[in-house]
Amino acid sequence: MFDTQLNTAEYISLSTQKRDGSTVETPVWFAQDGDKIYVFTEGNAGKVKRLRNFPQCRIAVCTVRGKLKGNWIATRGKIIEDDQERRMAYKALRRKYDWKLTTLDFFSRLGGKIDKRAFMVITEQ
Numbered sequence: 001m002f003d004t005q006l007n008t009a010e011y012i013s014l015s016t017q018k019r020d021g022s023t024v025e026t027p028v029w030f031a032q033d034g035d036k037i038y039v040f041t042e043g044n045a046g047k048v049k050r051l052r053n054f055p056q057c058r059i060a061v062c063t064v065r066g067k068l069k070g071n072w073i074a075t076r077g078k079i080i081e082d083d084q085e086r087r088m089a090y091k092a093l094r095r096k097y098d099w100k101l102t103t104l105d106f107f108s109r110l111g112g113k114i115d116k117r118a119f120m121v122i123t124e125q
Contacts, residue, residue, distance in 0.1 A: 011064055013062040031095065
């Protein structure tokens with residue numbers, strides 16, 4: 001089971017691997033649902049491509065700027081392709097971020113990017 005620090009955290013740092021073996025850490029919103037963590041991002045973001053190539057990743061609680069506040073946890077991630085699971089991920093994120101996600105959705109609709117989102121599911125290794 002994931003660290004209890006995740007229960008109160010607003011951001012996690014998602015560390016994904018590049019082809020050259022180096023890693024990229026990105027602070028992201030997340031929602032935990034049992035033994036799964038859901039994350040979303042713009043569909044053409046680098047982390048989407050990196051996660052497709054290398055599903056091994058790691059997460060740690062962090063600040064909005066990515067400063068770590070917890071220890072790294074070894075995880076596996078995958079891009080969610082199933083529409084029903086995408087809806088479940090969105091609902092979990094919506095429960096957690098409420099008006100913040102509503103605001104982000106509004107601007108994403110204006111910019112034509114809301115339908116281009118990628119949802120990811122992360123599980124412990």
